[in-house]
Amino acid sequence: MPTVADDSSAPAAAITQLQLGEVALSCVVESQGPLLDPFELYPEATPSLLEAHLHWLAPRFYDRAAGRFVIAIQGFVLQSGGKVIVVDTCVGDCKARVRGEFNAASWGWLARLRAAGVRPEQVDYVVCSHFHVDHVGWNTRLENGKWVPTFPNARYLFTREEWDYWWSERGNWGRARTGDYMDDSVLPITEAGLADFVAMDHRIDAAIALEPAPGHTPGLVAVGIASGTARAVLASDLLHTPLQCACPQLSTRFCADPALSRATRLAFLEREAQSGRLVIPAHFPAPSAGVIERAGDAYRFRPTAGAVLKATPGGV
Ligand SMILES: [Zn+2]
16 A cells, blocks of 8 residues: 655645545545745744744645745546536646646646546536635637537536626625636536535435535535445545644635635544544645644644555656
């Protein structure tokens, strides 16, 4: 069984597969590397706060030379009861974006999804944990100059809270910051009649249900998995880096409601430190799974290697 690499120069696992009871989970990475400046990500962080945590953050979670957090962007595939469920669809290729790293990208995540054993036509459900640029990209692909649904036979599960927010005045401002991904990655889905608006606690099947986690965005959902004795949660952007376990007060610059984001994160950490569920945040370097533990009056993230069935290096 692979162990969690302590050396950030080791090739990142492009595909990590875990078996959770009857549910098979593949974590399919689109990109991984030093991306976010700590003070861009966390406006309330100070150099001395960061310095106090660098001894454990680097090199796995923080690249000292680049002065940036190591960030994975990934989507997940759940295979459960004969259904195929994709959770989050990364940045995508060929899209016009404000952030240089995301603009007109060509990471080939769809090919990697095929390498994980999933053809787009097989996908039954697509869940967007929220409508941020790095979670909706492969909702659509370019065909003859038009954005068309990548997963033509899927129902795309959206929450009304998220949808409404992005058409509000504040949402308009957020879209201007990152490029108008609603137009090229969300609207083509509703226009094709493939979207279902579901409650934030919507149950997909006996093993998988959405869990409300508002704050980072108003309609953000985690995805809980319970099968046999296995318990896990795809935690989306409840945590961007494990520094938020040690310093749960840190909300990001990208949080729509930083105070609510903080309250939701604190409740999540408290709950998961007791639940012992496998926690899989969207942006922790692969393999991203671990457990939350109490550490004094805060928490720590302990990466778990034992649950990983297979890690496929893929030059991401
Ligand atoms: Zn994100």
